[in-house]
Amino acid sequence: xRAKPKTIDEYLSTLNSDxxxxxxxxxRTIRSAIPKAEECxxxxxxxxxxEGTIVAGFCARADGCSYFPFSGSTLATLAAEVGSYKRxxxxxxxxxxxxxxxxLVRKLIRTRMAEIEG
Numbered sequence: 423x424r425a426k427p428k429t430i431d432e433y434l435s436t437l438n439s440d441x442x443x444x445x446x447x448x449x450r451t452i453r454s455a456i457p458k459a460e461e462c463x464x465x466x467x468x469x470x471x472x473e474g475t476i477v478a479g480f481c482a483r484a485d486g487c488s489y490f491p492f493s494g495s496t497l498a499t500l501a502a503e504v505g506s507y508k509r510x511x512x513x514x515x516x517x518x519x520x521x522x523x524x525x526l527v528r529k530l531i532r533t534r535m536a537e538i539e540g
Contacts, residue, residue, distance in 0.1 A: 426463070427463060428463060429461070429463070430449060430468040433468050434446060437482050438482075440519065441482040441487055444487055444516075444518035444519075444521045445468070445480055445481075445482060445487055445518075448480050448487075448489065448521065448522060448527065449468070451522075451527045451528070452470055452480075452527060452531065453470075454524075455527065455528045455531045455532075456470060456477065456478070456531055456535070458472065459477065459478075462476075464476050464479060465479075466481075467479050467481040468480055468481070469490075469492070472535070472538075475538055476492040477491070477534050477538065478492065478530070478531055478534065486515055486516060486518065487515070487517070487518055488513045488514065488516075489513065489516070489522060489527070490513050491512075491514075491530055491531075491533075491534045492512075492534070493512075493534055493537055494511055496530060497509055497511065497512070497513075498511070499533055499537075500529065500530065500533055503526060503529060504526070504530075514530075
């Protein structure tokens with residue numbers, strides 16, 4: 423049995439090249455949107471924490487990738503912007519060859535941060 427990753431780099435190293443590239447790009451976008459965020463592994467997936475609160479995360483799935491705002495309301499708030507993606511209440515799903523646009527990721531993060539601050 424493979425050891426659970428302790429860092430995002432360890433997590434990414436276990437993925438196929440397409441998922442690694444897509445999630446690496448997503449990681450850079452998140453880091454640019456919240457540079458003071460601490461990288462961590464939360465619930466077994468890469469995540470970003472600001473002042474003790476998880477604000478974003480991502481993972482690879484058998485059939486693609488997912489983005490997690492770690493909020494039950496962020497995706498509903500931005501329903502018009504995320505309407506073309508498959509999603510659940512807590513995750514936005516995308517294909518590695520069709521990564522989330524950086525502008526959308528920044529909007530997701532802004533919305534999540536506003537929820538936390540408000």
